[in-house]
Amino acid sequence: MFEMLSFEFIQRALIASVIIGLVCSIIGVFVILRNLTFIGAGTSHAAFAGVTLGYLINYNPLSFAIVFSLLTVWIVGYLNRKGYLKLDASVGIFYSLTMALAVLFIGLMKVYNAEVYGYLFGSILSVTKGDLAIILILGLAVLSLVYLFFKEFHFITFDEEMAQASGIAAGWLSFLLLTMIALTIVISLKSVGAILVFALIVTPAAAAYQLTFSMIRMFLYSAVIGITASVGGVFLSYWLDLPSGATTVLFVSAMFFLSLIFSPKRGYIS
């Protein structure tokens, strides 16, 4: 075990997995409680479309991933807030639109590019120093915002109309939360992949939801489950020579089913 820790790429992977596990699981609490589950899936595919455009025109793929994912959450959020379209319908449209764009951009590439597919399925063992810096900066930014606006996010998550009526800038905070979801997806894209990042956001929080009636504890449990799954996924994928993203998701899914069994809300074994 200690021998693998001497490799620099493993050290980077572990640091990245701790940060990603933490940020995804914290943001996931809001995603679960505000019923934004589907928006995570739509946004991760939009971010992937951005990556493919970056590779097509040979410009930083991550910057396009940020632009595509932010545009998606802002437009979807706007359509929903104005009452023009239900959230799941608009996410469905963007999900298919951005995937169509991704397929188009890949089709326009003259040569096969394996790195693009790395963003689809994830490869935490290939995280570079530059990737780690971005994960660290954006991850800290998202966590800081959660800390600073915690009580307001708690209020709008429980009762947005009441929050707005009592003078909380609920509309502005909702868009900030959507922005944080988009950034969380972007920093996780390379490590976990567009298809599986969604699971790292939703599953730890869904597991924590089974275990407590307190929001503070839900954050705590979600973070522990997210980090455990993320770091555990790295170790397992290295030892068993399995794809890291898939291993992490299978690990966290197993923890979810355990939480269902031990949930005090269900009473199977409690």
Place this chain on the structure above:
Amino acid sequence: MSNNVIIRFSHATIAYQRRTALTDINLEIFQGEFVGIIGPNGSGKTTMLKSILGLIRPTHGSVQIFDCACHKLRCRHKAKIGYIPQKGQIDPNFPVTVMETVMMGRYSSIGLLRRPSNDDRELVKHALREVEMDGYADAPLGHLSGGQQQRVLIARALVQQPEVLLMDEPTTGIDTPTQHSIIRLISNLQKNLKLTVLLVTHDINMISPYVDRMALINTQLHAIGAPADVLNEKTLTAIYGKQVVVTTKGGGTYVIVGDYHYV
């Protein structure tokens, strides 16, 4: 605005996209009054409250509170308005305790980037005592009965230390004895704390002994006055469009709306 008028609708028309919810409303609510707002479904009762909160803006005329147009309310104004929205089904598993729920009422006053202080916690405990829920501070909100949840939501409004309380059908989905205890609680709080209360309800008979005045609306204001003055068959039939019987017993006025019996 005169000194004791706290809320004023002046020729206020309010519309949602293509549908007009309220037309040409003229109404003054005085400080310390308990006013019931009565009308059928879709008559604009909730819209009236939302316009006072500044959540909806009139397309014509104006709605004012504390001498300020409602859609321009600043936080210091909003903090003085306690609002209890229609209680939807609270997810029994939602991770929030009674204490946390009531504390939310303080967030606007606490302000951004600050944490609740000991004074805020004391205010929460005091509000819970006011609604006789002080033994439930750490209980998950979803574990309480409908009546207990409603008391917690009233405490959340009280913790704002409001001057005005807006309540949207606070007794919906609650058994009859609990409905009476909730209305008695609101009436006592209104008197003790000198609150101005606007309460939207379908239950005319429940609130008529407690309110100072009743506003009868169905997109327009049909009548406003003391229950004994406005609860008559002609006005109520005009509002509900159904057969209405008004009777008096023991000094109280009772209304039966659209209650058909086939033999």
